[in-house]
Amino acid sequence: MNNSYITAYYYDEEELLEGIRQIKEKGVEILDVMTPFPVHGLDKAIGLRRSRLTRVAFWGGTIGALIGFLFQAWVFTQAYVINFGGKPFFAVPSFMPVTFEMAVLFSAFSMVLAFLIYFKLGPGAKPIIYDERSTDDRFLLIVKAGDADETKNIEKALSQAGAEGIKHKA
Amino acid sequence: MENNMFKLTKKLQTIGFAMVAIGLLALAYGFIAGLGGDRIIANLHLNGFYFMSLGLIGMFFVAVHAIAESGWQVSMQRVGEAMSYFIPVGGIIMLLVFLFGGMHHLFEWTDEAHLDRILLGKVAYLNQPFFYIRFAVFFAGWILLAWMIRKTSRELDINGDKKYFNKLRKYSAFYVVFLAITSVISSWDWLMSIDAHWFSTLYGWYVFSSMLVTGFSVIVIFTFVLKKMGYMQHVNDEHIHDMAKYMFGLSIFWAYLWFSQYMLIWYANIPEETIYFYERLKYFDTIFYMNLIVNFAIPFLLLMTRNSKRVFWVVVPVAVIIFIGHWIDLYQLIMPGAVGHEAAGIGFLEIGLTIGFIGLFMLVTFYGLSKAPLVPKNHPFYEESLHYHTNY
Numbered sequence: 119m120n121n122s123y124i125t126a127y128y129y130d131e132e133e134l135l136e137g138i139r140q141i142k143e144k145g146v147e148i149l150d151v152m153t154p155f156p157v158h159g160l161d162k163a164i165g166l167r168r169s170r171l172t173r174v175a176f177w178g179g180t181i182g183a184l185i186g187f188l189f190q191a192w193v194f195t196q197a198y199v200i201n202f203g204g205k206p207f208f209a210v211p212s213f214m215p216v217t218f219e220m221a222v223l224f225s226a227f228s229m230v231l232a233f234l235i236y237f238k239l240g241p242g243a244k245p246i247i248y249d250e251r252s253t254d255d256r257f258l259l260i261v262k263a264g265d266a267d268e269t270k271n272i273e274k275a276l277s278q279a280g281a282e283g284i285k286h287k288a
Numbered sequence: 289m290e291n292n293m294f295k296l297t298k299k300l301q302t303i304g305f306a307m308v309a310i311g312l313l314a315l316a317y318g319f320i321a322g323l324g325g326d327r328i329i330a331n332l333h334l335n336g337f338y339f340m341s342l343g344l345i346g347m348f349f350v351a352v353h354a355i356a357e358s359g360w361q362v363s364m365q366r367v368g369e370a371m372s373y374f375i376p377v378g379g380i381i382m383l384l385v386f387l388f389g390g391m392h393h394l395f396e397w398t399d400e401a402h403l404d405r406i407l408l409g410k411v412a413y414l415n416q417p418f419f420y421i422r423f424a425v426f427f428a429g430w431i432l433l434a435w436m437i438r439k440t441s442r443e444l445d446i447n448g449d450k451k452y453f454n455k456l457r458k459y460s461a462f463y464v465v466f467l468a469i470t471s472v473i474s475s476w477d478w479l480m481s482i483d484a485h486w487f488s489t490l491y492g493w494y495v496f497s498s499m500l501v502t503g504f505s506v507i508v509i510f511t512f513v514l515k516k517m518g519y520m521q522h523v524n525d526e527h528i529h530d531m532a533k534y535m536f537g538l539s540i541f542w543a544y545l546w547f548s549q550y551m552l553i554w555y556a557n558i559p560e561e562t563i564y565f566y567e568r569l570k571y572f573d574t575i576f577y578m579n580l581i582v583n584f585a586i587p588f589l590l591l592m593t594r595n596s597k598r599v600f601w602v603v604v605p606v607a608v609i610i611f612i613g614h615w616i617d618l619y620q621l622i623m624p625g626a627v628g629h630e631a632a633g634i635g636f637l638e639i640g641l642t643i644g645f646i647g648l649f650m651l652v653t654f655y656g657l658s659k660a661p662l663v664p665k666n667h668p669f670y671e672e673s674l675h676y677h678t679n680y
Contacts, residue, residue: 211547212551
């Protein structure tokens, strides 16, 4: 497997989008783009799929709501039956706040966990810094490198498109 | 080049007047069939308030986005402005209802000879002169501010001067603050005082959230109709996506307020409060549960995914369902108190009269639309509105 890549940065988003267009024309695979702020149209330009985090949120929320509801139903009808002011033991309205909160909690936690796991983040994770300028105000483009000849071509194309600080990492 | 001036065609007028005729027919049927003054008056009051509140929200849509300086709504804000033409019409209908029997049939506190101790304690607020003064203040404020916003918006369209944009923001801020206070107080006056012994502190927000979600749904319906007629072709998935987000979020907000009110009363179980829900659960149980399913479960489930929010053929039917659902909501707010379970019902009177009001509302809104270009091309955010796009 060839894991080497080339990084290059641009000064503003117009240059970046133009650079991406030119790189894609050459058929070079774009691995990632890092920007200091959200850029309009970038998702489309690099062909990013829509996030699947919403599904995690939905199923996390559903599971949380079910756990919250069923637990209360079990506690108040089976495990620890107490008469609260003459209300029925299986009192759905009074279960609702806890059910709702559990749905919110589980949906939020499952999203955070899914995000951390998918991107291998969290406590103790080693940060990957492709180029130090990307932590400041530059728009970093990371493309896949080929063999020696190809890499030269890509680097040439990148610098023609106005990119700077081109680095090749094996 | 698409036509930017809406024309109120003969065909539309015929449809509108035919619907109004159905409404009048239903009203006549109500008298002939002897359905009783309570039921006829309560229906007129229900529809008068319902459609008047749509006008209020039409203007609220314009005002709140003007304050927020957002851009995406510019392409459809004329619909909201046109809806606000109904505020005075609805006001006249409500005034006529109150003057000709409404006070007596709707509100038990007007029967001054037979007030009990609780109602005597409320006389300082619930008395007829003060009621009419409040009525006058509400409508004077709403009509005046709506008129000023419409006028400024039109001047902005002609000149495109920043001066008018700032003026628009100023009036909009006045309108939003005024509506925030008056929508709550007016809901006490016109709806909560039907059950004069009962009270709830979040009633005003509950009614307002109901008005809000219906008003935005009706803006969607009008936009869709206009688009089908060949106007406003620039309104696309992105704008509908944002409107659907409003409908989705506000439906949840409405359900949240509904539940907050219901659960506290259910849990505390104080007789003077519980009687309100006791009546509705015992005699109006179908309406009561339908209210929740139609106004919460359906919008919540159908509008949850991103894809369904971007399709007219999902959003518009849901908007229609919300429109019907909140009519039912208002029905269960008014009817148990004003008519009682023996006389109340849903028949030709209710349906026909509502169709009549829809026709009237359509005519007034289309008239409003024909008064100005459909798209304010000189609005500073017009261009932004065309290029608007939302990701999630």
